[in-house]
Amino acid sequence: MSQEVxxxxxxxxxxxxxxxxxxxxxxxxxxxxxxxxxxxIQAVGxxxxxxxxxxxxxxxxxxQLVALCLGQQGTRMDLAYxxxxxxxxxxxxxxxxxxxxxxxxxxxxxxxxxxxxxxEVLDARGHLVAPGFIxxxxxxxxxxxxxxxxxxxxxxxxxxxxxxxxxxFLATTLASDPKTLExxxxxxxxxxxxxxxxxxxxxxxxxxxxxxxxxxxxxxxGVHLEGPYLNPxxxxxxxxxxxxxxxxxxxxxxxxxxxxxxxxxxxxTACGSNLVRMVTLAPxxxxxxxxxxxxxxxxxxxxxxxxxxxxxxxxxxxxxxxAHVTHLFNAMRGFHHREPGTAGAAIDCPxxxxxxxxxxxxxxxxxxxxxxxxxxxxxxxxxxxxxxxTGLDRLVLITDAMSACGLPEGDYDLGGQQVVVKxxxxxxxxxxxxxxxxxxxxxxxxxxxxxxxxxxxxxAINLASLNPARRLGIDGAKGSLEPGKDADxxxxxxNFEVRLTMINGLVRYIRDKYSASCT
Numbered sequence: 435m436s437q438e439v440x441x442x443x444x445x446x447x448x449x450x451x452x453x454x455x456x457x458x459x460x461x462x463x464x465x466x467x468x469x470x471x472x473x474x475i476q477a478v479g480x481x482x483x484x485x486x487x488x489x490x491x492x493x494x495x496x497x498q499l500v501a502l503c504l505g506q507q508g509t510r511m512d513l514a515y516x517x518x519x520x521x522x523x524x525x526x527x528x529x530x531x532x533x534x535x536x537x538x539x540x541x542x543x544x545x546x547x548x549x550x551x552x553x554e555v556l557d558a559r560g561h562l563v564a565p566g567f568i569x570x571x572x573x574x575x576x577x578x579x580x581x582x583x584x585x586x587x588x589x590x591x592x593x594x595x596x597x598x599x600x601x602x603f604l605a606t607t608l609a610s611d612p613k614t615l616e617x618x619x620x621x622x623x624x625x626x627x628x629x630x631x632x633x634x635x636x637x638x639x640x641x642x643x644x645x646x647x648x649x650x651x652x653x654x655x656g657v658h659l660e661g662p663y664l665n666p667x668x669x670x671x672x673x674x675x676x677x678x679x680x681x682x683x684x685x686x687x688x689x690x691x692x693x694x695x696x697x698x699x700x701x702x703t704a705c706g707s708n709l710v711r712m713v714t715l716a717p718x719x720x721x722x723x724x725x726x727x728x729x730x731x732x733x734x735x736x737x738x739x740x741x742x743x744x745x746x747x748x749x750x751x752x753x754x755x756x757a758h759v760t761h762l763f764n765a766m767r768g769f770h771h772r773e774p775g776t777a778g779a780a781i782d783c784p785x786x787x788x789x790x791x792x793x794x795x796x797x798x799x800x801x802x803x804x805x806x807x808x809x810x811x812x813x814x815x816x817x818x819x820x821x822x823x824t825g826l827d828r829l830v831l832i833t834d835a836m837s838a839c840g841l842p843e844g845d846y847d848l849g850g851q852q853v854v855v856k857x858x859x860x861x862x863x864x865x866x867x868x869x870x871x872x873x874x875x876x877x878x879x880x881x882x883x884x885x886x887x888x889x890x891x892x893x894a895i896n897l898a899s900l901n902p903a904r905r906l907g908i909d910g911a912k913g914s915l916e917p918g919k920d921a922d923x924x925x926x927x928x929n930f931e932v933r934l935t936m937i938n939g940l941v942r943y944i945r946d947k948y949s950a951s952c953t
Contacts, residue, residue, distance in 0.1 A: 566601025
């Protein structure tokens with residue numbers, strides 16, 4: 435059964451993704467179809483949905499047809515195939531792209547050429563079509579660092595994240611001085627402006643396919659301040675010299691800056707009321723209660739991390755507003771059978787969401803299996819009890835990635851600290867050489883979760899899409915392939931290698947744009 439919303443506009447571009455296996459909420463639609471217009475999903479359903487929806491809106495004869503076959507070996511896409519599947523009466527003009535991804539490109543079907551709307555088709559046969567991934571904890575990628583870099587570095591990172599299926603993220607900073615953090619907030623606002631300026635200038639899906647210049651990459655939803663109010667005994671990869679005692683006035687000044695930057699620009703509702711969306715702190719340090727009050731007053735998510743909190747201290751912190759846990763098991767008091775510690779308390783507290791770095795280095799796969807088993811044992815998550823969900827609703831995959839993500843191993847910088855990447859592991863250049871972020875990507879994390887725990891495809895994808903969207907309170911706009919939501923879409927191969935990333939209906943990344951197997 436298909437799901438639809440509203441009507442299509444006859445003068446605007448309509449995009450159809452067809453032939454792939456669509457990962458919809460709670461189900462997989464084989465050979466499904468997805469219809470998009472003006473950055474929003476209009477309809478989702480099985481084969482025939484697009485033809486029905488186009489006919490319903492009297493759009494069976496587009497003025498132009500632009501098509502791209504992503505290519506399953508042995509498949510062929512030509513004009514006759516599209517006309518039959520979509521029940522078209524023939525486009526006025528078929529546009530080719532580069533090496534002509536569809537047979538019949540450049541031919542005219544004759545008839546009325548005044549039809550104004552353009553139909554764009556992506557043939558995803560042999561691929562999975564999933565909601566875009568959302569990373570709540572990422573420090574950089576592609577040579578860009580969110581703590582210290584100017585706008586150019588942030589744009590490098592955003593483009594690299596899109597290559598691996600991330601469509602939205604929280605730019606995460608390390609413990610730093612107030613000026614550095616304020617500058618990072620300002621840069622985040624500038625990057626959001628780049629996106630909105632590009633879109634308002636008329637960037638369209640068809641134009642991006644025909645051009646070698648793609649729009650900006652993954653979208654910055656805001657900033658996650660990881661520190662500086664942390665426990666120095668659990669610093670991990672944080673710069674020890676920047677960790678400092680609780681300072682409620684300093685935090686409030688940062689949140690005021692975040693609120694001011696949001697109010698100055700027409701950001702979408704998915705960005706909330708403050709550019710600062712999340713703050714990680716250690717709830718056991720002196721003055722932490724005052725920090726939690728400030729976060730409550732500004733409606734910013736309080737997360738606990740880099741902490742030595744005991745079971746009881748954690749429970750008290752939750753009562754005061756802690757709602758999230760930063761990279762569970764890492765840089766925190768571990769589990770013991772007589773003192774469950776921060777990790778044990780977090781798992782035992784159904785009100786909080788839990789970040790997990792599923793790279794096999796930060797947390798052993800056996801521990802991940804134990805965690806998933808414990809969460810599945812919860813009858814339902816307290817966060818979404820009315821939806822009958824399980825404790826897996828609480829689990830959020832993150833990368834904690836840094837600037838080396840997507841680049842060769844070697845020496846790099848992490849927020850002003852020297853690190854070395856070797857054998858897939860990032861460590862500080864220091865006598866103790868602690869882990870310092872990762873080079874993990876969310877598509878790899880999803881694949882790891884399925885391999886290590888045996889969870890289903892839909893369960894694993896939710897951990898990187900719907901669950902983080904719910905955590906931010908933006909699941910009405912993002913996180914799943916449903917009519918009315920933003921058209922944030924990732925098309926991946928069965929091994930989860932990303933083939934195409936779309937954000938708000940615009941293609942941000944295409945791998946092997948003109949596949950020989952498409953002709």
